[in-house]
Amino acid sequence: MARRNAVLLLIAAALAIVPLLMGFQGEEVFGGADGAAQTLITEIQPAYEPWFGPLWEPPSGEVASLLFTLQAALGAGFLGYYLGLRRGQVRVRGSGGDGSH
Amino acid sequence: MHIMEGYLPVAHAVGWTAVSAPIVAWGGMRLVRTVRAHPETKMLLAASGAFCFVLSALKIPSVTGSCSHPTGTGLGAVLFGPSVMTVLGSLVLLFQALLLAHGGLTTLGANVFSMAIVGPFVAWGVFRLGQAIGASAVVAVFMAAALADLSTYIVTSAQLAVAFPDPVSGFAGSFVKFATVFALTQVPLAIIEGLVTVVVFTILTNYSRDELRQLPHLAGEVR
Numbered sequence A: 001m002a003r004r005n006a007v008l009l010l011i012a013a014a015l016a017i018v019p020l021l022m023g024f025q026g027e028e029v030f031g032g033a034d035g036a037a038q039t040l041i042t043e044i045q046p047a048y049e050p051w052f053g054p055l056w057e058p059p060s061g062e063v064a065s066l067l068f069t070l071q072a073a074l075g076a077g078f079l080g081y082y083l084g085l086r087r088g089q090v091r092v093r094g095s096g097g098d099g100s101h
Numbered sequence B: 001m002h003i004m005e006g007y008l009p010v011a012h013a014v015g016w017t018a019v020s021a022p023i024v025a026w027g028g029m030r031l032v033r034t035v036r037a038h039p040e041t042k043m044l045l046a047a048s049g050a051f052c053f054v055l056s057a058l059k060i061p062s063v064t065g066s067c068s069h070p071t072g073t074g075l076g077a078v079l080f081g082p083s084v085m086t087v088l089g090s091l092v093l094l095f096q097a098l099l100l101a102h103g104g105l106t107t108l109g110a111n112v113f114s115m116a117i118v119g120p121f122v123a124w125g126v127f128r129l130g131q132a133i134g135a136s137a138v139v140a141v142f143m144a145a146a147l148a149d150l151s152t153y154i155v156t157s158a159q160l161a162v163a164f165p166d167p168v169s170g171f172a173g174s175f176v177k178f179a180t181v182f183a184l185t186q187v188p189l190a191i192i193e194g195l196v197t198v199v200v201f202t203i204l205t206n207y208s209r210d211e212l213r214q215l216p217h218l219a220g221e222v223r
Helices: A002-021 A035-043 A061-093 B010-037 B037-057 B073-080 B082-099 B108-132 B137-163 B169-180 B181-207 B208-213 B217-221
Strands: B064-068
Touching: A035 B037, A035 B064, A035 B073, A035 B137, A035 B169, A061 B037, A061 B082, A061 B181, B010 B037, B010 B082, B010 B108, B010 B137, B037 B073, B037 B082, B037 B181, B037 B208, B064 B181, B073 B082, B073 B108, B073 B137, B082 B108, B108 B137, B108 B217, B137 B169, B137 B181, B169 B181, B181 B208, B208 B217
Parallel strands: none
Antiparallel strands: none
């Protein structure tokens, strides 16, 4: 199990890294797809004005990255806690796990 | 990457909200029933929500030269069925709309429909189909998660194409444009999501057997 999972995660990482090596250049490179969609809307319907804005916006890119990191950290933290707990329980009971670690 | 705040005309914003709200309400009732019937799966349920939280925070570069993020709804849908994920996915979208100015409140109904409703239902359908034709659990989970991710962004593209049809080529032309932005960008991300979901599912079948046995459609996947 552990070896197959490691291979799968390596492939996943490679899929994320390859685009970075494809030689994209320019100001907007690797911006958000939602920003690109916004531009497209303005192209299709130049008169469209967004009629509502976010109630609150992170005041800077740093604060936004803080909140995104927090979101990922909370999720990963709980997931890690849960999986570790279950693994420990299985080991204590000695009734499960595939012993491949 | 969701439809941004204010970027759907009022009628569309109201319409998608009206479609999504009752489905999420139904999901909430199913969620309560699931927790009551199988209280021992509560932590697994929270872990599915946590997985969705992590994956939708990761903005990953793609082959189109822009970034998008996975949705993370496939795992929970495979484990608990789509109804539960309509609620968890909506919570993630609400968090991002309120705190990250990502997506929005006026576009919440449309974004919930694509990410928290269509995605999980596609995951569930694909997984059950995989089981029915005798595919291995790993293949079924991979396809379920990847297609849930991809279908979310195909729906987003369609929603925008309906709201903003191209003056010349109409809905179809507009759909192709939005799909190039969203769906094409999403292809490698969907594969990544499929792979990561398989990894977590494999760990679960090893260490969370007692909980998986409580879930009728998964009992057979646990040795």
